[in-house]
Amino acid sequence: MAPTDNAHQRCINPQCGGQYSIDQALAGCPSCGELLDVVYDWDRLPLPRSLRDIEARWSRRNEPLEFSGVWRFRQLLPFARDDQIVTIGEGQTILQNSPAVAAYCGMSPGKLFLQYEGLNPSGSFKDNGMTAAVTHARLVGARHAACASTGNTSASLAIFASATRLFKVVVFVGSGKIAYGKLSQALDFGAKTLQLVGDFDDAMRQVQEVCRREKIYLCNSLNPFRLEGQKAIIYRVLESLHWEVPDWIVVPGGNLGNSSAFGKALAELAHLGLIDRIPRLAIINAAGANTLFQLYEERGLRWSGGNPDTEIISGFYAEMDRARRRASTLASAIQINRPVNLKKALRALDVTQGLVRQVSDQEILDAKAQAGAGGFGCEPASAASIAGLRLLREQGVVGAGERVVCILTGHQLKDPTTTVAYHSADAGQFESALGKDGVHAAPYANRPAVIENDLDKIIDFVRAAARD
Ligand code: F0G
Numbered sequence: 001m002a003p004t005d006n007a008h009q010r011c012i013n014p015q016c017g018g019q020y021s022i023d024q025a026l027a028g029c030p031s032c033g034e035l036l037d038v039v040y041d042w043d044r045l046p047l048p049r050s051l052r053d054i055e056a057r058w059s060r061r062n063e064p065l066e067f068s069g070v071w072r073f074r075q076l077l078p079f080a081r082d083d084q085i086v087t088i089g090e091g092q093t094i095l096q097n098s099p100a101v102a103a104y105c106g107m108s109p110g111k112l113f114l115q116y117e118g119l120n121p122s123g124s125f126k127d128n129g130m131t132a133a134v135t136h137a138r139l140v141g142a143r144h145a146a147c148a149s150t151g152n153t154s155a156s157l158a159i160f161a162s163a164t165r166l167f168k169v170v171v172f173v174g175s176g177k178i179a180y181g182k183l184s185q186a187l188d189f190g191a192k193t194l195q196l197v198g199d200f201d202d203a204m205r206q207v208q209e210v211c212r213r214e215k216i217y218l219c220n221s222l223n224p225f226r227l228e229g230q231k232a233i234i235y236r237v238l239e240s241l242h243w244e245v246p247d248w249i250v251v252p253g254g255n256l257g258n259s260s261a262f263g264k265a266l267a268e269l270a271h272l273g274l275i276d277r278i279p280r281l282a283i284i285n286a287a288g289a290n291t292l293f294q295l296y297e298e299r300g301l302r303w304s305g306g307n308p309d310t311e312i313i314s315g316f317y318a319e320m321d322r323a324r325r326r327a328s329t330l331a332s333a334i335q336i337n338r339p340v341n342l343k344k345a346l347r348a349l350d351v352t353q354g355l356v357r358q359v360s361d362q363e364i365l366d367a368k369a370q371a372g373a374g375g376f377g378c379e380p381a382s383a384a385s386i387a388g389l390r391l392l393r394e395q396g397v398v399g400a401g402e403r404v405v406c407i408l409t410g411h412q413l414k415d416p417t418t419t420v421a422y423h424s425a426d427a428g429q430f431e432s433a434l435g436k437d438g439v440h441a442a443p444y445a446n447r448p449a450v451i452e453n454d455l456d457k458i459i460d461f462v463r464a465a466a467r468d
Contacts, residue, residue: 014306090127095240100374106393118411126156132229142217148203151182158189179415221257230261247402254334256345263348281354284388288329333381369444377412
């Protein structure tokens, strides 16, 4: 039986529970508007006896679907036939141990693992999801696709469109809100790029309406198929740990797609008896874009069996609008005030006994510099996970000897402007160099030296550098 016969879309609202076939492109439940899940009739599907069985597929990596770090796990996201799958070799990412970053976070040596998703073809974790979204787009016969983005989703959709030539794409980005590395990717990959005069939340709202009216396939994480692909990050983490479940998984939270996908992956693995316990999820917001932190930690919003108190949510958004508060953080990837996957993230927090923390831009940039000094280049949003872990250690929530995985979501070269400003701005100049306030010092700056074109002076500098 084709895998597609055993998958359907289902509304996450238990009061509704609407079910839809997978050959429809839906950005929400047609009946009640809530988010949709892709669900499977696991009993009728061939499943791996253990996750170790999947490892063996790696030996057939000359076959594109076995090479893909997403599709070699396709028994766990079985919504497409093999011949429908679109892959560009995504997900060749690895989990690495980092004693230097562990020390910075206050973890014992050997206990911190970094999942470096910057190694994806477009330089961020988004490719895990995009391969699944464009596979579904192909399955439903879409010819046009779009997304709103803080930069990485657009880079990812753009690379899939240019590499496969299956779709024409338009990407919506907020003007002046996107890091240059990411904008350059959308342009270079040939995506039609719409710089909206507004921010990500505006772009997200508009792209949904445009896709609905113009029948364009939406590739944001509202799309449940995209999140199916992002489950693979968890599979690879577990595979690298020889299928031993860590104690914590720490992830930055923006639109909350990753958090939602991780929760679903872990719940499914536990349901299928493929893991024996579920790690705790720590979602880290930037303090300037802290909707989830506010709602979950400050106002007590919970999943509540699928009935979260929507008045808490609408009250919070109304306050935000009255105060004209817009998201504002140097971690531009997560500069989001209205995360579309909020309810699925609440479910993930419920399943994993998770928690939410917020970290300042100063903490994010310091953590990023320390990750870099430890050999891991990442963009600011990614470093939120490291800053968040450091905070959780300081708070005594995470033990030094627990096993922790931080997800590094995007590559260092995505946002060189912020990196150079941190390392080279003079004290007191951060606000103008970074274009935002909130960063007052750069304790880990590695300042470039300007040396006259004079051999003696150059040698003096090189000798001093050797002594340091
Ligand atoms: N880290 C990076 C590097 C990102 O690009 C994003 C999201 C996140 C973390 C947050 O992930 O949305 O799953 O909670 N970037 C989106 C974009 C919004 O448009 O590229 P999330």
